[in-house]
Structures are given as structure tokens and as C-alpha cells.
Amino acid sequence: MSIHDEFEFIKQITPKHQLNSDVIVGIGDDAAIIRPYTGKDVIACTDTMVEEVHFSRITMSPFHIGYKALAANISDVAAMGGTPKFYLVSLVVPTSWSEEELVEIYKGMEELAQQYQMVLIGGDTVSTSGPLVVNVMVMGSILQDKSLKRSDALPGDLVFLTGTVGDSAAGLHILLNEKDSNEYLVKRHQLPTPQGQAGILLSNLGRVALNDISDGVASEAIEIAEASQVDIELDASLIPLSAEILTFGHEQAINWALYGGEDYELIGTISSEKWSELERVFAQDDIKITKIGKVIRGSGNVSLKSGDSVKQLKKQGYNHFKHGDHNEN
Amino acid sequence: MSIHDEFEFIKQITPKHQLNSDVIVGIGDDAAIIRPYTGKDVIACTDTMVEEVHFSRITMSPFHIGYKALAANISDVAAMGGTPKFYLVSLVVPTSWSEEELVEIYKGMEELAQQYQMVLIGGDTVSTSGPLVVNVMVMGSILQDKSLKRSDALPGDLVFLTGTVGDSAAGLHILLNEKDSNEYLVKRHQLPTPQGQAGILLSNLGRVALNDISDGVASEAIEIAEASQVDIELDASLIPLSAEILTFGHEQAINWALYGGEDYELIGTISSEKWSELERVFAQDDIKITKIGKVIRGSGNVSLKSGDSVKQLKKQGYNHFKHGDHNEN
Known part of the structure; x- marks a missing residue:
């Protein structure tokens, strides 16, 4: 991957809209901090997609890859009866990928995130000699004792x-x-x-x-x-x-x-x-x-x-x- | 990677000790559910390590790789003034790795997790033609309005x-x-x-x-x-x-x-x-x-x-x- 300016890159992927009131600390520090709701539990899941195992660049654009990686996690939260609220993204990126393509992955996620009013709160981006790996982690809320197992x-x-x-x-x-x-x-x-x-x-x-x-x-x-x-x-x-x-x-x-x-x-x-x-x-x-x-x-x-x-x-x-x-x- | 029996593998990496009372749903369903503390916020971070970028098999055993991957996340939580409590692990594993080596990665994490009474609550394991990727996500608690930015x-x-x-x-x-x-x-x-x-x-x-x-x-x-x-x-x-x-x-x-x-x-x-x-x-x-x-x-x-x-x-x-x-x- 070739990120010219880390600061500019993070600015591009950081949500433009105001943090919602549940986000105490968002992107940019060592960790994110969110405020849970009284009477609700916190739900968390993660899903990893690997190039040539779960998708191919022939069948999926960077935008699609991002969209689907978040969709898989929202689906896991739905399958417990919860509401998705926040997501963290870890990208492991082949050296051949451009910064524009990386930004497209985040845009694909943001498209779906907006439908659920979800906020990106953290993650990291690492380069690799191997295939692209997209790991998304979603957190949300769920009414206590109402989960669907x-x-x-x-x-x-x-x-x-x-x-x-x-x-x-x-x-x-x-x-x-x-x-x-x-x-x-x-x-x-x-x-x-x-x-x-x-x-x-x-x-x-x-x-x-x-x-x-x-x-x-x-x-x-x-x-x-x-x-x-x-x-x-x-x-x-x-x-x-x-x-x-x-x-x-x-x-x-x-x-x-x-x-x-x-x-x-x-x-x-x-x-x-x-x-x-x-x-x-x-x-x-x-x-x-x-x-x-x-x-x-x-x-x-x-x-x-x-x-x-x-x-x-x-x-x-x-x-x-x-x-x-x-x-x- | 070669996992012979998925059920047996998950049994091996699932914590033996009782779930602590904050874990409402642990490993084994679509998502994990945890109960936050009154007056505390939830802290979350993630860190990714890639073979030949962050470590080499010559200098780190599978046990070391697991231990260090969790240590990096606990360190991020500490840098905000929080207490780490739960972790999720996503492994992207080369086909050459054995099940025993994967279990060693989890054992390295568990060694450190026990010192902090942390519980493994989810994750996934995926195979790859590329290098090993270890992604760890840690959640914990932090007193409201006490975070160190x-x-x-x-x-x-x-x-x-x-x-x-x-x-x-x-x-x-x-x-x-x-x-x-x-x-x-x-x-x-x-x-x-x-x-x-x-x-x-x-x-x-x-x-x-x-x-x-x-x-x-x-x-x-x-x-x-x-x-x-x-x-x-x-x-x-x-x-x-x-x-x-x-x-x-x-x-x-x-x-x-x-x-x-x-x-x-x-x-x-x-x-x-x-x-x-x-x-x-x-x-x-x-x-x-x-x-x-x-x-x-x-x-x-x-x-x-x-x-x-x-x-x-x-x-x-x-x-x-x-x-x-x-x-x-």
C-alpha cells in the first residue's frame, strides 16, 4: 500500500458528521470510548474476509468489499436481536493497492453504516506481501435478557x-x-x-x-x-x-x-x-x-x-x- | 491451516474457567454479549500483527506471537486509563500452519489474559495463501470522564x-x-x-x-x-x-x-x-x-x-x- 500522508488518510476515513453522544472518544487516540445505555448490554462480533478465499477483485470492487464486510457483522448482530452502533476496521493491504482503493473500501462501509447511524471508532491499516485481509468488528446495544440464541x-x-x-x-x-x-x-x-x-x-x-x-x-x-x-x-x-x-x-x-x-x-x-x-x-x-x-x-x-x-x-x-x-x- | 475438527478446536481455545458474571453470551453464538458497569464507559481497541512485517517465525514462537498481540492491546487500554476485560481474536492462517501451532497462539494470549482476568469472547479463524495475520480486539471498562487523552x-x-x-x-x-x-x-x-x-x-x-x-x-x-x-x-x-x-x-x-x-x-x-x-x-x-x-x-x-x-x-x-x-x- 502507499499512503502518502497518514494524517490526510485518517482525515479522509474519519466520519464527517458529528460523533453521536454515545461516542466519548472516537478515532485518533489509543482506544475508543463509548457510553453504554442503562438497562442494555453491549454486543460485539468480528468477521474477517480474505482475498481469494472470500472474494476476488474480479467479482468485487473495493467499495463492494467494504460494504459486504460490514454487512456480515451487522447480520451477526441482527441474529442476536441487537442494534449495531459502532465499528472498528483492520485492513491488511497488499503493496499494490493504492490509497484511493483503500478509501473506497471505507466508503463502501460508510454507505451501509449511514443506514444504521453507525460510527467508525477505530482500527488500523498494515501492509502485507500477501492478499488483502479485511477485518471488521462491530459493537452495539441489546436489551438485557432479550438476546436470541x-x-x-x-x-x-x-x-x-x-x-x-x-x-x-x-x-x-x-x-x-x-x-x-x-x-x-x-x-x-x-x-x-x-x-x-x-x-x-x-x-x-x-x-x-x-x-x-x-x-x-x-x-x-x-x-x-x-x-x-x-x-x-x-x-x-x-x-x-x-x-x-x-x-x-x-x-x-x-x-x-x-x-x-x-x-x-x-x-x-x-x-x-x-x-x-x-x-x-x-x-x-x-x-x-x-x-x-x-x-x-x-x-x-x-x-x-x-x-x-x-x-x-x-x-x-x-x-x-x-x-x-x-x-x- | 489444517483444523481436523472445528468443534474440538473451539473447545481447546474456549476458556476453561467459569465465565465471569459480566459475560452474558461468550464464544459460540453469532456475537458476544457483555454487561457494562453502572457509571463506567466501555473502552475498545484493536491491533493487527502481520508475519514478516511485525514479527518473524525465526524470532517469535507461536506462543510469543499470541502473548505480544494481546499485550499490545492491553497497553492501548492502559494508555487511556482503562481496565481490559474481554478479547476477540481473528487469525488469518497460512496453509502450512498446524492446529497445534494455532492452539499455541491462543495459549500465549491466555497466559497474559489470566493475569488480567480477561476472557476470550469471540473471533474467527480463516485460511490464507499469504502470511499469518493476528488481529486482536480488546474491550474493557473505564470510569466515566476519567480517560487519559x-x-x-x-x-x-x-x-x-x-x-x-x-x-x-x-x-x-x-x-x-x-x-x-x-x-x-x-x-x-x-x-x-x-x-x-x-x-x-x-x-x-x-x-x-x-x-x-x-x-x-x-x-x-x-x-x-x-x-x-x-x-x-x-x-x-x-x-x-x-x-x-x-x-x-x-x-x-x-x-x-x-x-x-x-x-x-x-x-x-x-x-x-x-x-x-x-x-x-x-x-x-x-x-x-x-x-x-x-x-x-x-x-x-x-x-x-x-x-x-x-x-x-x-x-x-x-x-x-x-x-x-x-x-x-
Whole structure:
């Protein structure tokens, strides 16, 4: 990387608008200081994206890379029922990258941050001989004792999903195969919309087990089943798919939905008695929500009914680029 | 990297001792949740270390790498007067690294974390074709309106330094030049001790401008001078040096002190009226503190008096390995 003037660089990425009143010390000292709300806990998560493992410069611009890195973290906060408020960014930058490209990464983040009134409060920028690494850390607030954990599913619950799934993997497929094109699907891959508001609505509904779709429906459903020690039965015909993805056929679309990931939708379970309330609340905010299966007694297995056949799902993700593992603690 | 069983790996790095009561949700869900203290703010910082930029496998074992990465963050929290409490870790790991080596990185962090009763609450592990990247994020608590900022120096203040400086750079020199040896200096490089308690003591003394020595005395003093819009006059004969570093001669030792960095001592300024109280408080806790200069009116310059000569110091750090920038926001 080539930063000519560190002071000017930091000025460029420092938020222009006034710090909100929760930020006591923002960018520019050894650490940031924020003021928590009475009666609320602090929520924190981090997510790392590596060039050629999670993205490629062929399919993602610097702006997209920044946007998506923040989206992944907002999605994690939403999956607990929290509100994202602050973010810290660590960039590990190849020597070939220009200062303008770095600024674009921050602009991509800022675009999404503004929608959530989030403030950049710190981070660092380091050069490397290797690939670009983007690490984002998000902090936020969450009402005490209202968090939505993976381990809270119970037999008898319904399983639901927000939005549509598989679109991000379909968009990547299009970007990697020039003969196809579809603006909607490409946008779903490059500029994914996390379900921040949906997470907050769900946190007001009592017991909900919740996870976000970063690794595909199969993997995320299995995480809920394992953490809750229940089994989950999904129905392929109920999984919400966009009109755009269905142009590739139902079988391919379901495959992307199950294993593609990066849709940043929410999958969860709720007692059947609460379903109509959930539908009503989501309709008010115009957020799509679909019932896709049910929870039964068991020990961590997820099955998919497809016509007359039933198969057990396995935790597996696409490795779009080079082989890469990603384990979230 | 080769992680055989993700579940087993996370079990290995998850803290064995009970979560403390501030941790509402620890490792294992989408995000961590912590409970802040009434009357205290939340402090947060992050620091990234890249192989061959900040360390080399020749001079640092995986255990040392983990220990130092956490030490750098504890040092940042100390430099604000806060108490570190939680940490998140993002590792970007070359394919050649074994699971045992990864676990060693976490063990190095845990060794230091236990001294501060800090808890690992989240993070992720990703593979890369490039060098190892270790990103640590620390959160903690700080009394409201007691933070120690770089910008609080005033003309008339005394400038002080904890411990001794230059030792880490001397230790690295020894590691890279086999003909020399000195266990103390090598340890100061591989297992640096952040000044956590000193930061807390200083936060009880009213107005103090404070910075930690990550980039060398010159750079850190200039940051205080620039942020406070004052000038600082340092006296080379007062800079605290260990007996071990002085075996290399005073001139070389001062050079390491000014530009070596990674000592994780604290440099600060306080009004001359408070000096005797500061000395007394530090003597009670047996922490070495030395007066090294004074603050005068000015606009961000730092000079060093050395015998009869006075020279203006510049912000410059060693680049021990390949050329690498590190900008902290």
C-alpha cells in the first residue's frame, strides 16, 4: 500500500458528521470510548474476509468489499436481536493497492453504516506481501435478557426464514460466467442487505432461536439443531426463492440456497402459537417471512423433504475460490 | 491451516474457567454479549500483527506471537486509563500452519489474559495463501470522564516514562545476531509486559496526557505534542535504560529507545504540582517512573537535549523486516 500522508488518510476515513453522544472518544487516540445505555448490554462480533478465499477483485470492487464486510457483522448482530452502533476496521493491504482503493473500501462501509447511524471508532491499516485481509468488528446495544440464541429451539417450533435465499451464490455464478447476466442477483452478491430491523422485531417476541445465513441454510439450520439438541425438518418446496434465481431451475436454486451462503437473511424457530403474531409484525414493516419447516425431538440433525424423498443435510459450504476454511468462534 | 475438527478446536481455545458474571453470551453464538458497569464507559481497541512485517517465525514462537498481540492491546487500554476485560481474536492462517501451532497462539494470549482476568469472547479463524495475520480486539471498562487523552498536555507539565525503554529493540537485535545473547532483553521482546496497573493509577491523578510506547519514544512524544499543540523537551541523560541495554553503549541504547518501539511502557505528562504525588503512588505499587523532560508552549515539536546539542526528533520507526507501514486510527 502507499499512503502518502497518514494524517490526510485518517482525515479522509474519519466520519464527517458529528460523533453521536454515545461516542466519548472516537478515532485518533489509543482506544475508543463509548457510553453504554442503562438497562442494555453491549454486543460485539468480528468477521474477517480474505482475498481469494472470500472474494476476488474480479467479482468485487473495493467499495463492494467494504460494504459486504460490514454487512456480515451487522447480520451477526441482527441474529442476536441487537442494534449495531459502532465499528472498528483492520485492513491488511497488499503493496499494490493504492490509497484511493483503500478509501473506497471505507466508503463502501460508510454507505451501509449511514443506514444504521453507525460510527467508525477505530482500527488500523498494515501492509502485507500477501492478499488483502479485511477485518471488521462491530459493537452495539441489546436489551438485557432479550438476546436470541441458537440454543433456544424447542420441539413443536416452526422454522422460518426472512427474504429469499441462494441469490448471493447465484450472483457470484453470474459474475464468474460471463454468458449469464442479472443485475438483481449480482447486487445481492456485491451489496447484500442484512436484516437489522427483522432481528429487532424478533427480539420483542419472546423465545426465538436465531441464526444468520452466512454459510447457507443447511449449515445454519444444523447449528441451531446442534446448539438446541433438537432435529429440524425442512421442506424444499417452502424455501423462499426469488423469481430471478428460479430462471436457473428449482434444483440449482435450492442447491445455492442450502450451500451458497452470504445471503445475510435470518433463519430461526418460534413456537407455533406465536406464528400469527410474527407474521403480523413483519407485514407491518413489509419484511418477507416464510415458514419452511418444523422442530422435532432429536439430537442435532436436519432433514430436507423434497417431493417423496427425504435426505439428511450436511454442514458444507461452497469454497468459491481457493480452498479456505472459515471457523467462527 | 489444517483444523481436523472445528468443534474440538473451539473447545481447546474456549476458556476453561467459569465465565465471569459480566459475560452474558461468550464464544459460540453469532456475537458476544457483555454487561457494562453502572457509571463506567466501555473502552475498545484493536491491533493487527502481520508475519514478516511485525514479527518473524525465526524470532517469535507461536506462543510469543499470541502473548505480544494481546499485550499490545492491553497497553492501548492502559494508555487511556482503562481496565481490559474481554478479547476477540481473528487469525488469518497460512496453509502450512498446524492446529497445534494455532492452539499455541491462543495459549500465549491466555497466559497474559489470566493475569488480567480477561476472557476470550469471540473471533474467527480463516485460511490464507499469504502470511499469518493476528488481529486482536480488546474491550474493557473505564470510569466515566476519567480517560487519559493524548491531547491533554499543557505547558509547564513534566514528561514521565514508566519502566525502561529500548529493551524490546535490543532483544530483537540479539535474536537476529547470534553472536550476542541476553535473556532479559530477549524476554522483553518476546513477552513484553504492558503497564496495566500504571494506567489505572494515573487515571486517579486528574489531568494526565498519556500514550503507550508501541512505536518508540520519539514517535509517541510527537503524538502527544501534536494532539495537545505544545512542544516537548526531552533530556537524553534522563531516559530510563536498563543495565542490560547499556552493555551496547549509551548512544545505541538511546537510539533503540527513541525509534525501536514495542516496549509497551507509558509516556505521559502531568502538572509539576502533581509530580510528588505521582512518585509516591507509583512507589507504593513498586512501578518505576522517571521524569524525562518538560512541556513548553509550541505547536507539536519534540526536541532531545544530549550534552550540549539539541536536535528535533522525527516520527520514524524501525522496519525490522520487510518494509511495512502501520497506521493506527
